[in-house]
Amino acid sequence: MSTPAEERVWWDDNAGPDQTPRAETIECLKxxxxxxxxxxxxxxxxxxxxxxxxxxxxRFPQLRILGLDISRRMLDGTSETxxxxxxxxxxxxxxxxxxxxIPRPEFYFAAGFSVGLFQHLDGDAVQSYLGEVERTLQWGxxxxxxxxxxxx
Numbered sequence: 001m002s003t004p005a006e007e008r009v010w011w012d013d014n015a016g017p018d019q020t021p022r023a024e025t026i027e028c029l030k031x032x033x034x035x036x037x038x039x040x041x042x043x044x045x046x047x048x049x050x051x052x053x054x055x056x057x058x059r060f061p062q063l064r065i066l067g068l069d070i071s072r073r074m075l076d077g078t079s080e081t082x083x084x085x086x087x088x089x090x091x092x093x094x095x096x097x098x099x100x101x102i103p104r105p106e107f108y109f110a111a112g113f114s115v116g117l118f119q120h121l122d123g124d125a126v127q128s129y130l131g132e133v134e135r136t137l138q139w140g141x142x143x144x145x146x147x148x149x150x151x152x
Contacts, residue, residue: 028146029055032113035142040110041066043136043143045099045129046117048074050092057091064091066109070098099129108138114145 029052036042039062044053047067057065069075075094095103099117112133118126133143 025051028052028115032056032144035111035113035144036060036063037110037141039063040138041104041107043068043102043104043109043112043133045102045112045114045133045145046070047094048116052113052115053092061091064093066093066095066104068095068097068099068102070096072096099132100125102132102136104136109136109141110138111141112137112143114143116146116148118145119148 032052036056041064042056044050044065044067047053047065047069048071050067053065053067057063067075075096097103099114114133118129121129137143
């Protein structure tokens, strides 16, 4: 079982620069559209540098996204620091943390997604993260995640 501190060290050591959208990113965005609500807050668990959140906000400006990532280095590539806090693109709030304790806005999330995160977690962490996702979603909200099995 990995601890939050061990997860944070791994992500900080392996964080890289944001890449130009590739075909996989475009396909992923198409798959996420089916879970997006008309309005409200959407959770991007393991947001990285906003590879998915930024185009979603650009296309659906009525949405608000809370981007949560354990790597401060990844968040630093997404935002700028003003007045001691991180500011992301308009409509996006960035939070440094892990999926074991998901902060939420004044109401529950209308939807959520996570891409490229769960395959890097052990079984206990996955259960903890998914339990927290369940706790923070509105009744009837959908959460879509990608899990790749068999990574080296």
